[in-house]
Every structure is written in structure tokens, then in C-alpha cells.
Amino acid sequence: MIYIKNMVCPRCIEMVKHVFDQLDLQSKRIELGEVILDTDLTLSKKEELAEQLKVRGFELLEDQKSKQISQIKAIIVEQVHHSVKPIDTNFSTLISDKLAQEYSSLSKLFSSVEGVTIEKYILQQKVEKVKELLFYNEMSLSQIAYQLGYSSVAHLSAQFKKETGMTPSLFKKTRPNRKSIDSI
Structure with missing residues (x-):
């Protein structure tokens, strides 16, 4: 799985799919902020992918903290902007459950990196x-x-x-x- 920063809407997903098609990279699934690959990327393909994504305003995320921040943002954006039904739980539970981590640690990480709270x-x-x-x-x-x-x-x-x-x-x-x- 790879994580991509700045994927915030269905058009972003389509654009990333287009990049993968252009580079002849096979994916199982592309969602906001993440792509599940069929196979591992070679270093040269990963660099080429990173460059093609950058040209289009996206960024390949490498470190774990950046990946978690991207996942938190994707969960929030998906729920607020793309969900047709109202949330039936609070965001802290939703985020914690989807990432299988304690909300307090995710909240501290988000605040320290982004400079604002998740709330x-x-x-x-x-x-x-x-x-x-x-x-x-x-x-x-x-x-x-x-x-x-x-x-x-x-x-x-x-x-x-x-x-x-x-x-x-x-x-x-x-x-x-x-x-x-x-x-x-």
C-alpha cells in the first residue's frame, strides 16, 4: 500500500488512476489518500510515480507519521464532503476505529504536525x-x-x-x- 497526499475528491482519484495507467502500474484499489498495489514497486518506478504525482499536485508519502496524518484527513474529508448519510458516531471513534489506534495518540500526532487540532x-x-x-x-x-x-x-x-x-x-x-x- 502507498499513501498519497492531497487526494481530497473523486476527481483526485481519477487523476491518480490516470497516472497509474500512464505508468502501466496495476492497482487493486484507489481511494482517498491511498492505493493498494498488485505488486511492489521498483525504486525507479516509485521515483517516476512520485514525479508524475508531484506534477499534478500530489505527494507520495514515505514516513509513517505523514501516512497517518493523510489517513486522518482522508477519513474526515470522506465523511464531511462525500458521505450521503450523517455520521452516526463521533469523529474520534470513527478515526480511532478506522486506524485501529488510540485517538489520543492520533490527536497529539495530528496537532504536532499540522499545528491545529483534529477538531x-x-x-x-x-x-x-x-x-x-x-x-x-x-x-x-x-x-x-x-x-x-x-x-x-x-x-x-x-x-x-x-x-x-x-x-x-x-x-x-x-x-x-x-x-x-x-x-x-
């Missing part, structure tokens, strides 16, 4: 998802609150305002620029 990263991702849904006027605020696991519209609005400096309704009216997911 802050989750909040940033949720706010970007709220912006997207408001921008495209796909759901009401109460539907968005439910979808993203907020206890109430008031809680969502308070966090949104704290993070962006404006209410969701003001955001909807002004439609300022949004950040790309991988820049968060």
Missing part, C-alpha cells in the same frame, strides 16, 4: 461544506445542520460565524470566494 480541522471542513451547500442553494440550513451532525441550526450558525466572521445567510447573499478542500 479544528473537522470544523474547517464542515464550514467549507456548509459554504458549498449554501452557494449552490441545495439544502435549507436545518437540512445542512442535520446532514453535518450539528445539534441545531443555532449551533451551526454560531460555529460558521466564529470561523468566517459572517452568518450563513449573509454568506449566501454575498457569495464570497471559497477555498479548495486541499488548501484547508
Whole structure:
């Protein structure tokens, strides 16, 4: 298995698949942040893969800490941006279960490397998802609150305002620029 940084959406998966096809590399599965290979890579193929990924804004991850950070981010991005059903547990349990590690150690690692807590990263991702849904006027605020696991519209609005400096309704009216997911 190899880990790739900056894979944050289905288009990223398609682009990585394209790179693997171009390099004639066989994979069993490609998901956000990771690729399961059929065979081991030679050093020259690994270097060529790293270069082709870099040109497209991705990065091959080598050390264990970077891999874990990438996995944590992929779990969060997948749940917040790509899951159709609301999360039925808390993120700490989800992350801990998927990575089979204690959440406290993962949280310390994430904070030390990223400079923000996992909770802050989750909040940033949720706010970007709220912006997207408001921008495209796909759901009401109460539907968005439910979808993203907020206890109430008031809680969502308070966090949104704290993070962006404006209410969701003001955001909807002004439609300022949004950040790309991988820049968060």
C-alpha cells in the first residue's frame, strides 16, 4: 500500500488512476489518500510515480507519521464532503476505529504536525461544506445542520460565524470566494 497526499475528491482519484495507467502500474484499489498495489514497486518506478504525482499536485508519502496524518484527513474529508448519510458516531471513534489506534495518540500526532487540532480541522471542513451547500442553494440550513451532525441550526450558525466572521445567510447573499478542500 502507498499513501498519497492531497487526494481530497473523486476527481483526485481519477487523476491518480490516470497516472497509474500512464505508468502501466496495476492497482487493486484507489481511494482517498491511498492505493493498494498488485505488486511492489521498483525504486525507479516509485521515483517516476512520485514525479508524475508531484506534477499534478500530489505527494507520495514515505514516513509513517505523514501516512497517518493523510489517513486522518482522508477519513474526515470522506465523511464531511462525500458521505450521503450523517455520521452516526463521533469523529474520534470513527478515526480511532478506522486506524485501529488510540485517538489520543492520533490527536497529539495530528496537532504536532499540522499545528491545529483534529477538531479544528473537522470544523474547517464542515464550514467549507456548509459554504458549498449554501452557494449552490441545495439544502435549507436545518437540512445542512442535520446532514453535518450539528445539534441545531443555532449551533451551526454560531460555529460558521466564529470561523468566517459572517452568518450563513449573509454568506449566501454575498457569495464570497471559497477555498479548495486541499488548501484547508
